[in-house]
Amino acid sequence: MQDWSLEFGNGSYPYFLLIGIALIVMVGAYYRKTVPELPSSLKLFLFVFRTLSIILIVLFLCLPTLVVTNERVTGQKLAVLIDNSGSMGFSDDGVSRSRQLQSIFNEFESGVSAGNLIAFSFSDSITRLPSMAVPPPDSNLTALGDAIREIATLQNSFDIGGMLVVSDGISNYGSDPSYEAMRAGIPISAIALGDTIPMPDISIEDVKAPEVVYRGEQIDFDLTLKSDMQNDIQAELETYSGKKRLRSQTVLLPRGGAAKDVRISIPADSIGRFNYRFDLRSNFPEHLTNNNSKAASVQILKDKxxxxxxxxxxxxxxxxxxxxxxxxxxxxxxxxxxxxxxxxxxxxxxxxxxxxxxxxxxxxxxxxxxxxxxxxxxxxxxxxxxxxxxxxxxxxxxxxxxxxxxxxxxxxxxxxxxxxxxxxxxxxxxxxxxxxxxxxxxxxxxxxxxxxxxxxxxxxxxxxxxxxxxxxxxxxxxxxxxxxxxxxxxxxxxxxxxxxxxxxxxxxxxxxxxxxxxxxxxxxxxxxxxxxxxxIRPIEVSTDKPIYNSGDRVRFKGRILDDNYRPINEAGVVVKLAGKYGNEIVFELQNTKDGNYEGGPGRLFSGEYIYQAYVTVSGDTIKTLGGSFDVDEFSEEYRSLTANRKLLREITSNTGGVYFDVEKNPRGPFPLRKGSIVEKAALNIYSLPAALAIVLILLAIEWAVRKKRQLP
Missing domain, CATH: 3.40.50.880 (Class I glutamine amidotransferase (GATase) domain)
Structure with missing residues (x-):
C-alpha cells in the first residue's frame, strides 16, 4: 500500500500561507484597474507572473516535502536448511540418509523456482544452494546451532519468516541448537530422518595421559571404552609406540552403551617425546570402525x-x-x-x-x-x-x-x-x-x-x-x-x-x-x-597437540623470547605446511601479547603433516624450527550416528514450528511469522537556487513590461 502526503519543515507555515494568499489578493486588486488602462490579456499576464513569484517565495519559507509511504509485508519466504554433514552419508537399512532426502525434495522444487523457498546446506557452516538438490556429505562436524543463528541474521535480507530443518538431529559442534532456536524469533519446523536405535559399535571414547613423566617412572594412560552391542563382548585392546606393538590385552565391554574405564601402564625407559596409539578390535560386525583408535603424546624427561x-x-x-x-x-x-x-x-x-x-x-x-x-x-x-x-x-x-x-x-x-x-x-x-x-x-x-x-x-x-x-x-x-x-x-x-x-x-x-x-x-x-x-627453548613454534581428530581445527602456538626470557612482540612467524597430497600451505602466526603467537590452517584432511616455521626479527631469520603432526580419520561426527529426533521435536515445539518424520512423506504447510515494514521516502519539492533564479526572472519580466507600459 502506498500513501502520499505533503509535510512542511517550517512550523510557522500557516502564517506564511495566509500572508501569501493576502498578497495574491492584493495583486489581483491592483491589476483589476490600471492607469493607463491595459488590455485584459496583459493584465492576466502580469498577475500570473507576480503570483508565481509570491508562491515560490512562500514555498521557500515553508520548506515543503513530499512524503511517499510504502508498507510491505515481510516474512514471506521459508529457509530450508539441508544437513550435508558426514553423518548424512551413513546408511539406515541400506539407504543413505542423503538419498532419503531427495525423494521428498521434488515437492519443494517448485517453491524454490517461485521464490518462496530459499535453500541452504549446513555442516560446520552454511552455504546458499541454487536448488533443492541434496549436496553430498562433505564435513566431519555438524553445527546445527550455528546454522540457525546465521539464518536468523539473514531474516531481513532474504525476507525469511520461518525455517525448515532437514536433518538427523546430530549436533556436535558450535552453539546449542535449542538456545539459538529460541533466540531466532521465527517458527522452525523440522523433517527428521535416521535410525534412533543405537547401532552395533565399540569405541575408544577418551584417552587421558600425563604431559610429562621422568625416565624410570610409569606412564599411566586412562582410557574410556564404550560398547553399543546388545550383549557383553570381549575385545582386544592393543598399545603401539609408533609402529611397534607394546602390548595386547583382552577387555570385557558391557552392553548397552555403558562406559568401561581401563588403565594401561607403560614404563618410561627413554628420553624424548613419544606418540602412543591404542586400537580396539573385536570379531563382531560394526557399522563404524573409525572410532576404534585414539592416540596420545607424552614427554619423557631425564630421571635424575x-x-x-x-x-x-x-x-x-x-x-x-x-x-x-x-x-x-x-x-x-x-x-x-x-x-x-x-x-x-x-x-x-x-x-x-x-x-x-x-x-x-x-x-x-x-x-x-x-x-x-x-x-x-x-x-x-x-x-x-x-x-x-x-x-x-x-x-x-x-x-x-x-x-x-x-x-x-x-x-x-x-x-x-x-x-x-x-x-x-x-x-x-x-x-x-x-x-x-x-x-x-x-x-x-x-x-x-x-x-x-x-x-x-x-x-x-x-x-x-x-x-x-x-x-x-x-x-x-x-x-x-x-x-x-x-x-x-x-x-x-x-x-x-x-x-x-x-x-x-x-x-x-x-x-x-x-x-x-x-x-x-x-x-x-x-x-x-x-x-x-x-x-624449554626461548623460541618455540608447534601445534597445540600432536594428533588431531578429522575435522578439528589445527592450531599453531609460538613463544618468541630472547635468551633471557624477555618477550619479543615484533617477530614475524611464517609456517610452511606440507601433507600427503603434496600441496603446500603457508600462513603467518599473529602476535597476541607477551611474546605469544597464534594461528593455523584450519581443518585438514587426515594424514601426516610436516611443517617448517621461520622466525624473523627486523628482516633477519633468527630461527628455523620443524616438526610434524597427524590428523586421524576419526572425528566427532562419527562418535555417535544415532539420530537425535528428540532434539528436533524440542526445537519445533519451542518455536511454533511443525515436526514430521521422513517416513510420513511430509509436505507441509510450514508456518511463517509474517510482519510488515513501513518505509518512507521524502522528496524536497523546493530548491533555493532555482527558486531565487525563477523569482528574479519573473520579477524582471514583470518590471520590463510595466516599464514599457508606463505603469508605476
Whole structure:
C-alpha cells in the first residue's frame, strides 16, 4: 500500500500561507484597474507572473516535502536448511540418509523456482544452494546451532519468516541448537530422518595421559571404552609406540552403551617425546570402525639431574643449600667442601664438570678458584657451563674477580668491591613472572619485599644490559644492589646469587601461617632454568597437540623470547605446511601479547603433516624450527550416528514450528511469522537556487513590461 502526503519543515507555515494568499489578493486588486488602462490579456499576464513569484517565495519559507509511504509485508519466504554433514552419508537399512532426502525434495522444487523457498546446506557452516538438490556429505562436524543463528541474521535480507530443518538431529559442534532456536524469533519446523536405535559399535571414547613423566617412572594412560552391542563382548585392546606393538590385552565391554574405564601402564625407559596409539578390535560386525583408535603424546624427561655442589668453607649457607638440593629425589647430588688445616680435602681439578647437568659454587673464593678456576674458564669459553655462583666478599678479591669481569658484571670500568650493610630483598614486578620465581604463589613478591633487613656482605656488581636482575637488595636509604640475576650467553647459562646469609630470610618466611619454603622454590627454579629449563627453548613454534581428530581445527602456538626470557612482540612467524597430497600451505602466526603467537590452517584432511616455521626479527631469520603432526580419520561426527529426533521435536515445539518424520512423506504447510515494514521516502519539492533564479526572472519580466507600459 502506498500513501502520499505533503509535510512542511517550517512550523510557522500557516502564517506564511495566509500572508501569501493576502498578497495574491492584493495583486489581483491592483491589476483589476490600471492607469493607463491595459488590455485584459496583459493584465492576466502580469498577475500570473507576480503570483508565481509570491508562491515560490512562500514555498521557500515553508520548506515543503513530499512524503511517499510504502508498507510491505515481510516474512514471506521459508529457509530450508539441508544437513550435508558426514553423518548424512551413513546408511539406515541400506539407504543413505542423503538419498532419503531427495525423494521428498521434488515437492519443494517448485517453491524454490517461485521464490518462496530459499535453500541452504549446513555442516560446520552454511552455504546458499541454487536448488533443492541434496549436496553430498562433505564435513566431519555438524553445527546445527550455528546454522540457525546465521539464518536468523539473514531474516531481513532474504525476507525469511520461518525455517525448515532437514536433518538427523546430530549436533556436535558450535552453539546449542535449542538456545539459538529460541533466540531466532521465527517458527522452525523440522523433517527428521535416521535410525534412533543405537547401532552395533565399540569405541575408544577418551584417552587421558600425563604431559610429562621422568625416565624410570610409569606412564599411566586412562582410557574410556564404550560398547553399543546388545550383549557383553570381549575385545582386544592393543598399545603401539609408533609402529611397534607394546602390548595386547583382552577387555570385557558391557552392553548397552555403558562406559568401561581401563588403565594401561607403560614404563618410561627413554628420553624424548613419544606418540602412543591404542586400537580396539573385536570379531563382531560394526557399522563404524573409525572410532576404534585414539592416540596420545607424552614427554619423557631425564630421571635424575646430576648436580655438583662445591663449597669454599664450612658455613650455614653451604649446609642449607645442600639440604634443599638433597631433599629433591629428582636430583643426584655430589658435593665437595674443603676441611680445615691438615685435614683439607682436595679433589682432582678435572672432577668431570662436563658430566654434570649443572654446578653450584657456594662461596667462590681463592680455595675454589685454585682447584676449579681454569676448568670453569675453559667451559665458559666452550659455551658448556650451566652454573650457579654464590658470591661472597672473598669473590671480588680472588681469581673469580677476573671471571666475573669476563662475563660482564663490572661494566663501565667499575671495580668489584666488597659491600657490607643491612639490606632487605626487593622483587621486580613483571607481566611475565621470571622463571626463577615460578611457581611461587601470587603473594610471594610481597612476601619477599616486606621482610626485615639483615646484615649483608656481598659484591658490588655493575652488570651489563644483557644480565637480567630478578631481585635486588635494598638499603634503608633506598639504594639497591643486584641480589639475584641471570644470563644466557654463548651457550652458557649463569645464575648469580650475590651474598648471604639469604637462608635467614627463608626462616622469616617459613613461619606458622606460611609453612612453605620460598627459598627452596627459588633454588629448584634455578636448577630448572639451568638444566630442564634449558631444554624449554626461548623460541618455540608447534601445534597445540600432536594428533588431531578429522575435522578439528589445527592450531599453531609460538613463544618468541630472547635468551633471557624477555618477550619479543615484533617477530614475524611464517609456517610452511606440507601433507600427503603434496600441496603446500603457508600462513603467518599473529602476535597476541607477551611474546605469544597464534594461528593455523584450519581443518585438514587426515594424514601426516610436516611443517617448517621461520622466525624473523627486523628482516633477519633468527630461527628455523620443524616438526610434524597427524590428523586421524576419526572425528566427532562419527562418535555417535544415532539420530537425535528428540532434539528436533524440542526445537519445533519451542518455536511454533511443525515436526514430521521422513517416513510420513511430509509436505507441509510450514508456518511463517509474517510482519510488515513501513518505509518512507521524502522528496524536497523546493530548491533555493532555482527558486531565487525563477523569482528574479519573473520579477524582471514583470518590471520590463510595466516599464514599457508606463505603469508605476
Amino acid at each position: 639431574l646430576k648436580i655438583f655442589l662445591i663449597g669454599e668453607t664450612p658455613n650455614w649457607e653451604f649446609s642449607f643449600m645442600k639440604r634443599i638440593l638433597s631433599s629433591n629425589n629428582k636430583y643426584s647430588i655430589s658435593s665437595y667442601l674443603p676441611g680445615k688445616g691438615s685435614k683439607k680435602i682436595l679433589l682432582p681439578a678435572d672432577e668431570g664438570f662436563n658430566e654434570y647437568d649443572c654446578i653450584f659454587l657456594v662461596g667462590c673464593g681463592n680455595e675454589t678458584y685454585s682447584r676449579y678456576g681454569s676448568v670453569i674458564s675453559n667451559l665458559i669459553g666452550a659455551g658448556k657451563l650451566n652454573v650457579m655462583m654464590g658470591l661472597s666478599t672473598a669473590s671480588a678479591k680472588s681469581g673469580f674477580g677476573a671471571i666475573l669481569k669476563g662475563i660482564g658484571l663490572s661494566s663501565g670500568g667499575n671495580d668489584l668491591v666488597s659491600v657490607k650493610g643491612e639490606f632487605s630483598p626487593q622483587v621486580h614486578n613483571k607481566t611475565i613472572p621470571d622463571p626463577l620465581l615460578r611457581p611461587l604463589l601470587e603473594n610471594s613478591a610481597s612476601d619477599f619485599s616486606n621482610l626485615p633487613p639483615i646484615l649483608f656482605r656481598f659484591v658490588g656488581l655493575h652488570p651489563e644490559s644483557d644480565w637480567e636482575v630478578v631481585m635486588n637488595s635494598r638499603a634503608g636509604d633506598g639504594t639497591e644492589e643486584p641480589l639475584l640475576l641471570k644470563r644466557a650467553m654463548n651457550g652458557n647459562r649463569v645464575v648469580i646469587l650475590n651474598g648471604g646469609p639469604i637462608w635467614r630470610w627463608d626462616f622469616y618466611m617459613n613461619r606458622a601461617d606460611k609453612p612453605d619454603s620460598r627459598y627452596k622454590f627459588i633454588i629448584e627454579n634455578i636448577v630448572t632454568w639451568l638444566t630442564v629449563g634449558g631444554q
